[in-house]
Amino acid sequence: MKQGYTIEELLACVISRHIEDGENVASGANALVPQAAGLLAHFHHGPNMRFYMGQTWTNVFNVPMVQIGSLTDYRAYRGNAEYCRRHEEGFDRAFYGRKKGIFSTFFIGAIQVDRYGNLNMFGVGDDYRHLKFRGPGIIGLAHVLNFMHNIYVYATNHTKRLFVEKLDYVSAIGYGDGPNFRKKWCLPGPGPKMCFSPMAIMDFDEKTKRMRLKSVHPGFTVEQIMENTGFELIIPENVPTTEPPTDEELRILRTRVDPAGLLRSSG
Amino acid sequence: MLKQEVLKRKSLVIDEKEAVSHIEEGMTIAVGGFLLSSHPMALVRQLIKRGAKNLTLIPANSSSLEADILIGAGCVRRIITSYCGAERYAPICPLFRVFAEQGKLEVYEVDESHYYSALKAAALELPFFPDRAGVGTDFPKVNPNFKLFKDPLKGEPLLAIPPIAPDVALLYAAYSDPYGNIQPLGTGFGDRMIWLAAKKVFVQVEKIIKNEEVKKFPERTAYFEVDGIVRAPYGSHPFAGPGYYIEDGEHIREYLAAAEVFAKEGDRSKYDAYLKKYIYDIKTHTDYLERVGLRQLLALHEDIGIENM
Numbered sequence: 001m002k003q004g005y006t007i008e009e010l011l012a013c014v015i016s017r018h019i020e021d022g023e024n025v026a027s028g029a030n031a032l033v034p035q036a037a038g039l040l041a042h043f044h045h046g047p048n049m050r051f052y053m054g055q056t057w058t059n060v061f062n063v064p065m066v067q068i069g070s071l072t073d074y075r076a077y078r079g080n081a082e083y084c085r086r087h088e089e090g091f092d093r094a095f096y097g098r099k100k101g102i103f104s105t106f107f108i109g110a111i112q113v114d115r116y117g118n119l120n121m122f123g124v125g126d127d128y129r130h131l132k133f134r135g136p137g138i139i140g141l142a143h144v145l146n147f148m149h150n151i152y153v154y155a156t157n158h159t160k161r162l163f164v165e166k167l168d169y170v171s172a173i174g175y176g177d178g179p180n181f182r183k184k185w186c187l188p189g190p191g192p193k194m195c196f197s198p199m200a201i202m203d204f205d206e207k208t209k210r211m212r213l214k215s216v217h218p219g220f221t222v223e224q225i226m227e228n229t230g231f232e233l234i235i236p237e238n239v240p241t242t243e244p245p246t247d248e249e250l251r252i253l254r255t256r257v258d259p260a261g262l263l264r265s266s267g
Numbered sequence: 268m269l270k271q272e273v274l275k276r277k278s279l280v281i282d283e284k285e286a287v288s289h290i291e292e293g294m295t296i297a298v299g300g301f302l303l304s305s306h307p308m309a310l311v312r313q314l315i316k317r318g319a320k321n322l323t324l325i326p327a328n329s330s331s332l333e334a335d336i337l338i339g340a341g342c343v344r345r346i347i348t349s350y351c352g353a354e355r356y357a358p359i360c361p362l363f364r365v366f367a368e369q370g371k372l373e374v375y376e377v378d379e380s381h382y383y384s385a386l387k388a389a390a391l392e393l394p395f396f397p398d399r400a401g402v403g404t405d406f407p408k409v410n411p412n413f414k415l416f417k418d419p420l421k422g423e424p425l426l427a428i429p430p431i432a433p434d435v436a437l438l439y440a441a442y443s444d445p446y447g448n449i450q451p452l453g454t455g456f457g458d459r460m461i462w463l464a465a466k467k468v469f470v471q472v473e474k475i476i477k478n479e480e481v482k483k484f485p486e487r488t489a490y491f492e493v494d495g496i497v498r499a500p501y502g503s504h505p506f507a508g509p510g511y512y513i514e515d516g517e518h519i520r521e522y523l524a525a526a527e528v529f530a531k532e533g534d535r536s537k538y539d540a541y542l543k544k545y546i547y548d549i550k551t552h553t554d555y556l557e558r559v560g561l562r563q564l565l566a567l568h569e570d571i572g573i574e575n576m
Contacts, residue, residue: 087457134367137350140379143400185403
């Protein structure tokens with residue numbers, strides 16, 4: 001822990017700054033950092049946020065501590081849940097259709113991402129029936145990416161294997177092949193907003209919808225990021241360094257969100 | 268002398284073997300729950316014991332090792348799934364992955380939205396259900412059952428999702444009364460949709476409660492009119508049973524250690540040993556619980572704090 005915090009803690013803090021009060025935040029399975037980011041945002045600056053835990057919606061602003069962990073660990077939401085979602089109803093417009101709708105903010109991962117934020121979760125290999133590497137499946141992301149307003153791609157590593165020139169399979173649409181794709185296919189929502197990796201923060205250029213470098217985390221360089229990205233990122237003139245965690249963010253993170261230290265145990 | 272039969276409401280309580288006897292080779296079977304919670308494992312283990320083969324499996328909509336063990340035990344020819352992973356224990360279920368890669372398991376690829384569209388189409392006896400999820404993607408390419416079409420009213424591109432009706436559904440809940448009024452604790456996940464579409468439904472419960480208890484809070488009844496109820500305390504083990512016990516991390520790691528050797532090296536000796544220990548050598552669910560051990564089970568209660576995570 002060179003700088004007094006782990007990369008996971010840095011990411012949780014950085015991501016939490018992008019979540020506004022009033023949003024309703026959810027994250028996918030096996031995504032501790034986004035869960036932590038959501039809870040941190042909630043405790044730090046989001047008294048009106050709702051947090052999605054274990055298929056329930058809750059507001060835990062006044063709860064002293066909610067330990068991040070399993071999505072289905074009902075100890076976290078027992079006594080906190082305000083609404084129990086029937087799983088099948090979470091696909092309806094009310095859940096997705098508004099900016100700060102019931103599901104306004106979501107974190108997604110993938111096994112491959114391309115420059116337009118399209119995702120692959122099916123697998124790698126030319127023969128779909130005999131894949132070289134079988135992925136876990138797209139979960140609900142094909143649907144989510146059609147509708148949600150604040151979608152953040154969360155990458156657990158920054159490598160050419162993840163950030164690829166061409167997806168083996170397109171499982172879910174970010175911006176397709178450019179600015180007209182979503183309109184052509186009548187996809188209602190705006191598309192993904194940003195991408196966070198252990199090296200950098202990226203967003204999407206307004207005109208071309210291509211992924212663009214926004215900031216580089218402390219300890220990394222623009223060259224390193226370009227070397228580890230399988231496609232050409234848009235690199236602006238001036239690329240700032242990602243702001244490190246503040247003392248307040250770390251305090252809340254370590255006492256109210258992750259006292260078990262899951263973000264401090266690499267591996 | 269008048270002989271009069273006493274009319275009595277029929278109890279649906281049966282044993283685990285009888286429930287799975289309704290499952291035949293080649294059937295489409297749904298197994299409810301979600302990720303590491305609420306799987307009807309007493310019934311799943313009996314199904315494996317029965318040696319059911321060539322099943323089309325519809326696991327939970329976000330499935331986990333309950334699907335992996337059915338695959339590893341050789342029961343599943345085809346899986347209809349949006350996701351098969353075990354969260355922080357394993358991002359992708361090992362035997363799901365390896366069997367699919369080797370072409371031994373056919374994957375009917377779906378998004379979570381398609382899963383419910385398919386069940387809804389079956390429940391409503393419609394030829395398809397329209398879905399926007401997957402429009403513009405490679406879904407129709409990897410799953411040719413889905414057809415891209417233009418809607419007849421506005422001409423918008425949509426996918427036609429064919430109906431899927433499970434022959435038998437195996438579900439888990441906290442409570443039922445003897446007459447099949449099922450009351451889960453918590454959200455009940457997607458089990459209601461499975462129930463709507465399935466031809467036969469068997470539910471495994473922690474506890475059989477009195478009908479009077481059901482009538483006190485009828486809004487908790489998630490579904491009813493099932494074909495059989497099986498009483499199986501700790502029945503979701505090693506997965507969580509909301510309101511009763513959390514997932515058994517140690518046991519899950521024991522399973523994964525055996526499964527990963529099978530997946531990575533092709534050596535199934537450890538995996539077969541696991542199956543023998545927890546399924547083939549045990550007769551009933553109670554035997555299974557005895558094998559797991561009381562100390563282990565009692566350590567899974569919800570108020571023990573974060574150390575067990």
